[in-house]
Amino acid sequence: MLYLRDVSVRFGQVQALRQVSISVARGELIALVGPNGSGKTTLLRAMHGLLRMQGTRTVGPQAQRQAMVFQRPFMMRLSVRNNLRLALWLSGVPRAQWNERCAAALARVALQGLEERPARALSGGQQQRLAIARAWAVQPTLLFLDEPTASLDPTAKKEVEALLAGFAADGMTLVMSTHNLGQAKRLASRVVYLEDGEIHADLPTAQFFDGALQGRARQFVKGEMA
Template identity: 60%
Template sequence: MNPPLFSLHDIEVRFGRVQALSGATLSIHAGERVALIGANGSGKSTLLRMLHGLVPHAAGAFIGRVPRRAQAMLFQRPHMLRTSVRNNVALALWLRGAPWPHAKREAMAALGRVGLGALAERNARTLSGGQQQRMALARAWALQPQVLLLDEPTASLDPTAKRDVEALIADAAHGRTLVFASHNLGQVKRLASRVIYLEQGRVLADLPVHDFFDGRLPDEAHLFVKGETA
């Protein structure tokens, strides 16, 4: 097996007195679809941000074999620049060194893939929540990342928008490594091949998706799953 894209051993991340990750140990290999689950404050977002190079670790060993240019991260509330939908996507490519005419063409192709081609000239800040997430996916798609990191990408969307964005995520993840945080356990079952359960910054379970939902879990993880599916 090839070496993992990410290796964490006894990772500690602190924000002042808050221990966001505590002794986190895990590896992620190319092509995996990893779901991070756990209650709010369990460390999911911190772990994603650390993988993306946005959060430093205070202790432990971290090896990342994927340059940040080969990663794309989507946040729960994506940042919208005060310009057109097309420019929001094209600017990401231009900042990577693409000539502006090429960036605009690639942006339109990416927007077409997510069904937003007709809204390309609209101010991005006027889009609905679901449309903004689709635009953010187009922005990531255009960059052709090796790794896609998603932080609760459908948490604030209505059921129809959730289904649409989830289908786009499944398409975008094809041939890539996907790591995503979600409270939607149905979504986890549909998208993930592996589930990592975090509690208070600690990794308490790390299992294939079938074993996580059909096997024996640590008590804390079992109670979380039972509460989320009750």
């Protein structure tokens, strides 16, 4: 679906990615893990085409419809419904489909009945679910998520994880960054470990957690480094 080859990204004096190559196949749920500053968010943004980079980004026909949920989703000063409608408008969805898609998206994330509530008046967990609904409503085949459960309480984390597992079961392809190794183990089909802007391990989830890792990647999984 998507392939990066020898991609490098620099922010001023900071080399955020160093000749990274990675592919995404249809139906995968990939978890990007690594210490703070390892390049997880930069890689997500590069994969989504949001950054100027050196290297090659190739997007296949199955990945033309993409969406991204950011770690701190921005809510417009609008109602829940109109936040969804704005996303649909920006994505070029015909107006005749808006009501149906809004209703389906809110039902999917269990926010039905809150259509007229100001989006910024929602709880943190509700705002995160609305951000996910906003992305899901445009019917992406490839969804990127940056720390989708960061700062959420345990109940809200479980709700978001259940949503993502449901999307994967429906056949959507997902790439997410996370600091929660338990979450990666529960949800991902593949885990990619980054450090200093480079990929040091890229393995199916079972292999990643079975003790075969070496060096700093092994230390990270054992909780011996941040």
